[in-house]
Amino acid sequence: MSEELRQASDEELLRRAKEDPGAAGRIAAGELLGRYSERVYLYCFRMVRERERALDLAQDAMIDALRGLGRFEGRSRFSSWIFAVARNRCRTALRPRSLTRDEEIETDDLPGREADPESQWIDREGEDALDRLVTENLAPGEREAIWLRCVEGMPVDEITRVLELPNATGARGLLQTARRKLRAALERRRFERGEGGTDGR
Amino acid sequence: MDAEPFRIEELAEIAALPPDHPRRVALEASARGRALLVSYEAFARPGAPPPQAGVAQAKAQLDARIARELRLEPAAAGAAEHGPREPSARSRAPRASGWRWSWAGALRPAFAAVLVVALAGGLWLSTRHAGSPERIVRGHRVGEAAALVLLPPRPLDHGAIELRWQPVAGADHYEVEFFGPDLADLARVPCGAQAELRLLPGALPAGVRPGMSVLWQVTARRGNVQLAVSEVAPLRIP
Numbered sequence: 001m002s003e004e005l006r007q008a009s010d011e012e013l014l015r016r017a018k019e020d021p022g023a024a025g026r027i028a029a030g031e032l033l034g035r036y037s038e039r040v041y042l043y044c045f046r047m048v049r050e051r052e053r054a055l056d057l058a059q060d061a062m063i064d065a066l067r068g069l070g071r072f073e074g075r076s077r078f079s080s081w082i083f084a085v086a087r088n089r090c091r092t093a094l095r096p097r098s099l100t101r102d103e104e105i106e107t108d109d110l111p112g113r114e115a116d117p118e119s120q121w122i123d124r125e126g127e128d129a130l131d132r133l134v135t136e137n138l139a140p141g142e143r144e145a146i147w148l149r150c151v152e153g154m155p156v157d158e159i160t161r162v163l164e165l166p167n168a169t170g171a172r173g174l175l176q177t178a179r180r181k182l183r184a185a186l187e188r189r190r191f192e193r194g195e196g197g198t199d200g201r
Numbered sequence: 202m203d204a205e206p207f208r209i210e211e212l213a214e215i216a217a218l219p220p221d222h223p224r225r226v227a228l229e230a231s232a233r234g235r236a237l238l239v240s241y242e243a244f245a246r247p248g249a250p251p252p253q254a255g256v257a258q259a260k261a262q263l264d265a266r267i268a269r270e271l272r273l274e275p276a277a278a279g280a281a282e283h284g285p286r287e288p289s290a291r292s293r294a295p296r297a298s299g300w301r302w303s304w305a306g307a308l309r310p311a312f313a314a315v316l317v318v319a320l321a322g323g324l325w326l327s328t329r330h331a332g333s334p335e336r337i338v339r340g341h342r343v344g345e346a347a348a349l350v351l352l353p354p355r356p357l358d359h360g361a362i363e364l365r366w367q368p369v370a371g372a373d374h375y376e377v378e379f380f381g382p383d384l385a386d387l388a389r390v391p392c393g394a395q396a397e398l399r400l401l402p403g404a405l406p407a408g409v410r411p412g413m414s415v416l417w418q419v420t421a422r423r424g425n426v427q428l429a430v431s432e433v434a435p436l437r438i439p
Contacts, residue, residue, distance in 0.1 A: 046247075058263055083244045
């Protein structure tokens, strides 16, 4: 790998990778993706907390990125594009977490999506509706924690880390509070709509 | 899904804005935007990795996988010593059956020809050095020998070129060998203790001429003891 390639910007490498279908372009693509392979892996590892599974996800994400390079128009920074690719891979693989039920046992290693009522609600109403619900009913720290947990699928201890929560219970305490408030908010909503009753939780 | 007030691809740009910038304020006003920004910043600045993550090895595996996907030699893509992550039967499959189809269409003919020669040369030289107890192939460890890694040649003024390699601990001199496309010995140049050799247009080693496509290889020695042998790399003499 030449020093010139190592010092080239992401944008320059992307340009070379897209414009040159030969070996030079592919070497540029390799250098560009190599800059992000560690970050992609670490992101996946922190999401699933299991090395082999994280490697699978990271590999899939990197291959997605490689095959999508030709479609990436370069209107945004490459770092956020490849983040979006890795995030999509993780979100597809991770089971969404309940918006209202507390998690007594962490089961992040379960693959696939589970169609619980909240997931169905999110799918039906859309993330904007969820955003409004969360914003109207939760304090700022609780909003971030519940979103990271339930939509992004981030593990609880990782939320504690990224939000730099100092307290001993970390994100778990925030999530419990947030879920209690959301249960109450959804109950009020059902009552106002005349649906009445509780869901038995 | 609902229309987004911003695109995820804008996160890096927004993350670089000051906290009071209107775009950033607008993004952080929503739970979704704030969470995505936090998530992106954790991606961009991941901090110290957990020891159990095995980041170095994982990166090497990913880089090797990408290199193979790109049909590059791992060294060219900056991959480390670890093999790619696919089943070993596939990753170790001989190139003879499939690589011509995939490479030949993509590579420029001249470069492909040089690579063919380089691969053949590597096979030939690996046989040639098979008796050596410390053999290095393409900069990777074989047995217990230390690696000798070639660095990209550096063009100099007036058509000169500087061949470079990483110094090998304990070596007191190096030797650069040049081979022709037919794998014939062209020249052998002693280099002293310097990990470089300058080829000047008017003072090329005997047997090496301007414009030639050759292969080159470096051997590190201490006295008469061979410490390491590099990969065989193609080179066009300027």
